Amino acid sequence: MAEKTTRLLYVDDEAAYRSIFCREMREDKRFMVETAADGPSALRLLESYRADIVLTDLVMPGMDGITVLQEIHRRYPEIFVLILTGVNSAQEAVRAMKAGAYDYILKPFDAAMLQMQLEKILHHRLLLQSNARETQELNFEHLVGQDPAMFELFEGIRRIAPTNATVLIRGESGTGKELIAEAIHARSSRRDKMFVPVNCAALTESLINSALFGHEKGAFTGAAARQIGFFERATGGTIFLDEIGDIPQQTQVSLLRVLELGTFQRVGGTETIQVDTRIICATNKDLEGAISEKTFRQDLFYRLNVVSLTAPPLRERTSDIPLLVNVFLNKFNRQIGKEVASIDPVALTRLCAYRWPGNVRELSNAVERAVVFCPGSQLRLEHFPTELQKPPAVDEDFSLRLHTSNLPEIEAEVIRKVLEDKQWNLSRAAEVLGIARGTLYSKIKSYGIEKNGHSPSVDI
Numbered sequence: 001m002a003e004k005t006t007r008l009l010y011v012d013d014e015a016a017y018r019s020i021f022c023r024e025m026r027e028d029k030r031f032m033v034e035t036a037a038d039g040p041s042a043l044r045l046l047e048s049y050r051a052d053i054v055l056t057d058l059v060m061p062g063m064d065g066i067t068v069l070q071e072i073h074r075r076y077p078e079i080f081v082l083i084l085t086g087v088n089s090a091q092e093a094v095r096a097m098k099a100g101a102y103d104y105i106l107k108p109f110d111a112a113m114l115q116m117q118l119e120k121i122l123h124h125r126l127l128l129q130s131n132a133r134e135t136q137e138l139n140f141e142h143l144v145g146q147d148p149a150m151f152e153l154f155e156g157i158r159r160i161a162p163t164n165a166t167v168l169i170r171g172e173s174g175t176g177k178e179l180i181a182e183a184i185h186a187r188s189s190r191r192d193k194m195f196v197p198v199n200c201a202a203l204t205e206s207l208i209n210s211a212l213f214g215h216e217k218g219a220f221t222g223a224a225a226r227q228i229g230f231f232e233r234a235t236g237g238t239i240f241l242d243e244i245g246d247i248p249q250q251t252q253v254s255l256l257r258v259l260e261l262g263t264f265q266r267v268g269g270t271e272t273i274q275v276d277t278r279i280i281c282a283t284n285k286d287l288e289g290a291i292s293e294k295t296f297r298q299d300l301f302y303r304l305n306v307v308s309l310t311a312p313p314l315r316e317r318t319s320d321i322p323l324l325v326n327v328f329l330n331k332f333n334r335q336i337g338k339e340v341a342s343i344d345p346v347a348l349t350r351l352c353a354y355r356w357p358g359n360v361r362e363l364s365n366a367v368e369r370a371v372v373f374c375p376g377s378q379l380r381l382e383h384f385p386t387e388l389q390k391p392p393a394v395d396e397d398f399s400l401r402l403h404t405s406n407l408p409e410i411e412a413e414v415i416r417k418v419l420e421d422k423q424w425n426l427s428r429a430a431e432v433l434g435i436a437r438g439t440l441y442s443k444i445k446s447y448g449i450e451k452n453g454h455s456p457s458v459d460i
């Protein structure tokens with residue numbers, strides 16, 4: 001994936017880890033590897049060896065990993081810093097994330113885990129290169145996100161915004177489709193004109209045509225005066241038709257005409273009005289299914305779907321959850337007049353493992369509720385809605401959580417799952433996990449993992 005060699009710098013006071021790292025990574029020709037035994041020598045080395053990615057241990061004598069991270073970011077903001085940490089320092093790891101670490105890896109690490117993290121960064125860097133200045137920020141207009149899926153989305157918005165193309169935004173409810181539409185408008189030459197959002201599902205069949213296209217005086221009972229519709233209001237600007245899958249057949253025909261001819265008539269009118277309004281629409285429905293059921297016109301679909309963007313569900317970009325929690329925490333502190341400073345790592349872990357059917361909207365509501373209920377300075381699990389307080393089911397979308405398993409609780413879950421898969425055979429489980437059998441045994445003990453309610457003995 002990388003176009004050139006990526007320079008890594010590994011900082012760890014333990015020589016054994018430095019040599020494992022070199023052994024694992026030097027085989028991979030995409031990387032050049034240097035190591036340092038402490039923070040000050042890492043910083044000195046960076047003066048001549050400009051690393052792309054620094055992986056630093058968290059707990060080190062003298063300068064700790066967070067100070068190394070902060071110092072690197074101060075001097076070289078473009079360097080990605082990954083933190084390596086033992087299982088017992090989850091709280092510190094969360095602090096590192098807040099200080100700007102890209103992510104963190106639990107020690108002992110294995111080659112696959114390192115590879116996965118580094119590939120994520122390589123992908124991220126490629127996208128950054130396309131517009132370094134803008135994408136280094138963690139938000140794009142009002143959209144917050146740092147996951148590669150979000151960077152791809154930002155890139156898509158950046159590309160299509162200056163065109164006049166009709167855009168169809170797809171994605172589950174609460175994934176930010178309206179924010180995407182706003183971002184397209186804000187990045188277009190229409191930005192100084194109106195952005196008019198319309199929730200089509202909220203308009204009754206009898207009202208929708210007049211709401212969109214306006215009506216003439218006397219067009220129907222109660223139409224006492226001529227009224228212009230949303231399309232005319234958005235002249236020169238953008239209309240955002242949300243829940244487009246819900247518009248009635250009659251409106252579909254009128255909309256098709258706007259798209260094909262650029263004209264419409266007000267309800268009860270005869271005058272043909274020319275429109276200069278960009279159309280962006282969104283749906284969380286299966287439009288292809290609606291087409292085969294003949295409730296949505298295929299010709300309209302083709303016209304709307306000139307360019308399509310997809311908003312990824314939150315469960316597929318869990319690395320954005322800590323970032324969004326922070327953004328919402330600040331927002332609701334301000335709105336409610338509170339001073340909640342942080343979130344307990346156990347609660348954050350649970351938030352990262354939850355499936356978020358209502359996506360970012362649900363997360364925002366959950367944080368708002370937690371800020372309201374929080375009496376102190378730290379959000380805890382009990383301040384969140386009850387569905388978040390239940391431990392996540394082990395098998396449900398296990399692979400997804402495995403992908404985002406950085407915190408101890410998820411590590412324990414991974415271990416439990418592998419043990420079950422291997423019928424609690426410690427040697428085989430340790431092999432799969434890529435750790436020594438003794439390490440696995442001590443992790444089982446420290447996490448209190450039990451087989452049928454009993455701690456496993458060494459010879460299971």
Ligand SMILES: Nc1ncnc2c1ncn2[C@@H]1O[C@H](COP(=O)(O)OP(=O)(O)OP(=O)(O)O)[C@@H](O)[C@H]1O
Nearest residue numbers: 142143144172173174175176177178179284360361
């Ligand atoms: N990436 C994001 N960053 C920050 N806030 C977000 C993001 N995505 C969504 N939100 C917030 O979540 C809420 C829901 O977003 P929005 O209304 O854009 O979603 P939607 O996909 O249009 O939902 P629906 O399909 O239900 O209309 C809003 O409060 C929005 O500000």
